[in-house]
Amino acid sequence: MTHPTTFKPGSDADIHKIDPRHVEGDWDKESAAAQIEENTAKSRELAYKLYAEDRRALLVVLQGMDTAGKDGTIRVVMTGINPQTFQIKSFKQPSETELDHDFLWRIHNAVPRRGNIGVFNRSHYEDVLVVRVHNLVPEDEWRKRYDKINAFEELLVEGGVTLMKCFLHVSKEEQRERLQSRLDEPHKRWKFSRADLAERLLWDDYQKAYEDALTKCNTKDAPWHIVPSDRKWYRNLVVSQLLLETLEGMDPQFPAPEAGLDGIVVE
Ligand code: AMP
Ligand code: MG
Numbered sequence: 275m276t277h278p279t280t281f282k283p284g285s286d287a288d289i290h291k292i293d294p295r296h297v298e299g300d301w302d303k304e305s306a307a308a309q310i311e312e313n314t315a316k317s318r319e320l321a322y323k324l325y326a327e328d329r330r331a332l333l334v335v336l337q338g339m340d341t342a343g344k345d346g347t348i349r350v351v352m353t354g355i356n357p358q359t360f361q362i363k364s365f366k367q368p369s370e371t372e373l374d375h376d377f378l379w380r381i382h383n384a385v386p387r388r389g390n391i392g393v394f395n396r397s398h399y400e401d402v403l404v405v406r407v408h409n410l411v412p413e414d415e416w417r418k419r420y421d422k423i424n425a426f427e428e429l430l431v432e433g434g435v436t437l438m439k440c441f442l443h444v445s446k447e448e449q450r451e452r453l454q455s456r457l458d459e460p461h462k463r464w465k466f467s468r469a470d471l472a473e474r475l476l477w478d479d480y481q482k483a484y485e486d487a488l489t490k491c492n493t494k495d496a497p498w499h500i501v502p503s504d505r506k507w508y509r510n511l512v513v514s515q516l517l518l519e520t521l522e523g524m525d526p527q528f529p530a531p532e533a534g535l536d537g538i539v540v541e
Contacts, residue, residue, distance in 0.1 A: 276301075276512045279440075279499035280492075287488030289481065289500060294445040296502040306511040313514040314354045320521035321391055325359040327526040328389040330434040334517065335397045338442030339480060340470045341452035342503050344395045347442065350510045351517060352393065361386055364395040377401040377419065378426050385435060398423055402487050407479045420490040427496040437496040438520045440513055441488060442503040446477050 277298035281287060301309075324330065336344045348362060363384040372380045378398055386392030402423070406416050427437055444452075453474070456466040473480070492498045499516055503509040 276508075276515050279501060279512060279516065280497045281500070283492050283494050283497070285489075287485050287492060287498065287500065289441070289443055289485055289488065292443060292500055292502065294443045294448060294502050294504040297505060297508050301508065301511060303507045306507045310350065310510055310514045313518045314351065317514070317518050317521055318355050320518075320524075320526060321355050321359045323526040323528060324391070324521065324524065325356070325389045326528050328529070330436065330524060330526070331386040331388055332391045332436045332438065332520060332524065333386055333430065334391065334393045335399070335437065335439040336393065336395055336442065337397060337399050337403070337440070337484075338503065339444055339449060339477075340473055341449050341456075342442035342444045343506055343509055344442060346506060347440075347510060347513050348393055348395060351514045355391065359389065360391045360393075362393045362395060365397055365400060378422065382426070385430060388434065398426070399487055399491075403480065403483045406483045407476050420487070423491050424493055424496075427491070427493065431495045436520060436524055438499070438516060439491075439496060440499045440501050440516065441484065442501050442509060444503045446474075448504040449474065449477075 277296065324332065336347060338344055352360065352362075361384075365380070365384075368377075368380065381394075381398040384392070384394070402416055402419050405411055406413075430437065453466070453470060456462045488498045488500070499512075501509055501512045501516075
């Protein structure tokens, strides 16, 4: 279908060697759109079964540089999934209350409940990305977080939560174009933030922080996927495919109905 997105646990996540414009095979925008629709329809059925089964949950983690398309991916890939079975959580700068707790406190609280799919738009990975790049905590503190994240994700997996972690990989040039269009197109201006320009200057530091996070937290049970994201339609195709494959792998089942229902007539 699409190309493999995972890499071997223990090996380096060489994102600089992966082309953000990559497209596998002869997909194009039109064929991708049709396939996304088919994938979403199938995912919807499986999400409904997961909800009925009410035993396990799926957590989709979306990370990427500014403009990588976290919001757009959610809009396109999750459209059509029953909202009752599904929650989205966007992580912003931590509040004062959140900062009074350990970094995983707000995260754990947002993990989807049994039967649900949860999407994290940014996540606990910010605590080894923006936090590292801006020295928001001392180095000896953030360095310990990779192991803590792995232990936390292991806890989730053992508790019946499947993780699907996606890094939306855009190039610096593509980011430039997308930021520029937020300035040039009036209906996109609301998305523009001067802070994004300051972050862009730290591009190399962020790429390094991403490589480390993806390398250190790429475990067998909670692998990272690297999604080429310069072409929005390919990014959406890959994520919709991953969502479907993940749900198929979980293989949710309707619970067995009560015994002895045959022949009951409702008066
Ligand atoms: P946006 O996703 O564009 O709404 O921006 C959210 C902002 O919150 C980004 O600049 C993130 O880097 C920032 N953010 C998210 N999580 C954290 C965190 N744990 N510590 C500091 N900043 C964060
Ligand atoms: Mg932003």
